[in-house]
Amino acid sequence: MSGFKPANSNETFTNSIGMKFKPVSAGTYTRGGCHTPLPPELSEDKPHLLNGDFDEHPAHQVTITQPFYLGLYQVTNIEYEYFAPDHRSIRGKLGFSNDDDEAVVFVDWHQATAFCRWLAEKENIPYRLPTEAEWEYACRAGSQTHYHTGNQLPDISHKNVRESWYPDPARSDGDSEVVPLTVGQTLANEWGFYDMHGNVEEWCSDWYGPYQEKAQTNPVGYAEGNYRVTRGGSHSTKLYYLRSANRSGAVPEDQHWLIGFRVAIGEFPSTEPRVISKLPLWATAVKQEAVKGERQDFDPERPYFASPKKYVQIPEGSIGPLFSNHNHVPAIVSCPNGDLLAIWYSCVSERGRELNVVGSRLRFGQQEWEPAETFWGVPDRNNHASALWCDEVGKIYHFNGLSVAATWGPLAMVMRTSEDNGATWSRPKLVHPEHTLRHMPIESVFRAQDESIVLVCDAVTGGNGGTALHISRDNGQTWVDPGEGQLTPTFETGQRGNWIAGIHASVVQLTDDRLMAFGRGDTIEGKMPMSISEDMGQTWSYQPSQFPVVSGGQRCVLLRLKEGPIFLASFTGDRKDPAPMLITDASGQEREVRGMFAALSLDEGQTWPHIRLISDDGSGREIETMDGRLFTMSLDSAEPGGYLSVCQSADNLIHLITSQQHYAFNLAWLTTPGPSRSEVHPCHSH
Structure with missing residues (x-):
């Protein structure tokens, strides 16, 4: 030639x-x-x-x-x-x-x-x-x-x-x-x-x-x-x-x-290609020794609640690739080395082509999250949105939607994996290569009892219309969506369909193999919809849950705790005008609370006897919520909004993040009723 x-x-x-x-x-x-x-x-x-x-x-x-x-x-x-x-x-x-x-x-x-x-x-x-x-x-x-x-x-x-x-x-x-x-x-x-x-x-x-x-x-x-x-x-x-x-x-x-x-x-130029020499902070000097469950700074048998930490560390005025305007839709995972890794999207407009994914690490034993740096971002493609999960052998999975250009409508889905605590990642694999609906990952991933991996994705682009369930039986190499091509269900009590009711749904498997999901929108009888599947997501039945509906700027989470109970975090009502919800405090009396709450079920979702506000239960102080807006955390009020993501670390601490803050608490705190107005805060807060 x-x-x-x-x-x-x-x-x-x-x-x-x-x-x-x-x-x-x-x-x-x-x-x-x-x-x-x-x-x-x-x-x-x-x-x-x-x-x-x-x-x-x-x-x-x-x-x-x-x-x-x-x-x-x-x-x-x-x-x-x-x-x-x-x-x-x-x-x-x-x-x-x-x-x-x-x-x-x-x-x-x-x-x-x-x-x-x-x-x-x-x-x-x-x-x-x-x-x-x-x-x-x-x-x-x-x-x-x-x-x-x-x-x-x-x-x-x-x-x-x-x-x-x-x-x-x-x-x-x-x-x-x-x-x-x-x-x-x-x-x-x-x-x-x-x-x-x-x-x-x-x-x-x-x-x-x-x-x-x-x-x-x-x-x-x-x-x-x-x-x-x-x-x-x-x-x-x-x-x-x-x-x-x-x-x-x-x-x-x-x-x-x-x-x-x-x-x-023409002959290809003989120039040597460049090598990227600077690693992002979240990939730098990552320890590879696995941690065990013990910790010295708290007694797992006593209630523990850590003061929330802001994990979104982006300088004001940032205009790319980090954006200070809007940071939202997080995912969090506990790494085998004890670090926490959080990722979320950063943008000016949620539908914009600038939207990419940034990440931060909270290293084991440290108190502060590191400044954010780019984690994933196909240039000039809307990278909407992310999920993280660590399997039982320490492999971390990253799932992400990938648009053809702007908006979260025409999404393919990519998957990457890491076997070194999130320091390096495999090349992206297009596990769902077609750019269409039902491919926007939601932060709800787990290993089912039949050894399959379960991942949920929004089925629609709007606020109502349901969630799709994706299942892999070969550790993520191939995926099936049982509801693909099926008719949009009627989300009403007693009805059945092939999708989960509500968008942004979170799913957990019950001990009898059934799946239970809560979602946003598709409200049933004025309550957050609950969907139950007895056939691993092939079909679902619908009914109202006991919990308030969530709305724009809010996403609930479900998690099977290592100790056995099912954990739910959600909100009492609209983030701009939170409705009150009654909880029973330590005195046995009911009182109204507003904002983010936790609920615990000991009987596979039949009842939720432990419900409390996710708050330090203090007299009141201002804290940042999404995009720098302020809210008052107190005995009666908690963060009013945010998309939630949750994981549990080796020491059994529950790590919950909103779109701005990181909360950490344990099972003993969840099962301890919130204090009455006359009581001193009973939990150990850091």
């Missing part, structure tokens, strides 16, 4: 299957962030968008010394199907890309590179994907503006400009969001390349990673990573993501209707 020489003229090269290429000469350009604030029509005056994304910086000089050819157009269906004829069977999937001259989609990175190898072997010419640096160089074609057309993009490149929920029937506009992907219909840039802004994103050869400030020559990205770079933006997103500088990425095995590719010709 070394005999192929790029032309020095502007002559177009046409290959054996009709693909057209133009030469790109060597040169130097500035890669990365824009030089002036973006106009309001692109930034919407949002601080995190005003100067482009954090990963577009620092801007730096790049020199391309090796001329190369680049395809005038994105690869089309007819071209790709010379290599993979079976792809014709998925033309028109979800309505997209039916015709020969439309950009090929539903092609992952491996398939795109295989197409290039096939062409190379067929023609003895070095076909390949372009590097990210080559792609931006060719896109800009000498420009330094937001687009090669200037600082605005002509209307002809606007295709379904929005934060799309497609194909969610409840929130999208349905088939009206399907647009043609015909190549070559937009304005070519100064060097003759079409569709460099939009139509479909394009795979690049690089592993994604941060820019470095110094000038570079023929950069090729990183030696390894979790995501491959995609460039150019697509239909069904906002114009901000179509800019020359904008960077996106995808799991290499991911394939959907927003990503295609373009082919380059």
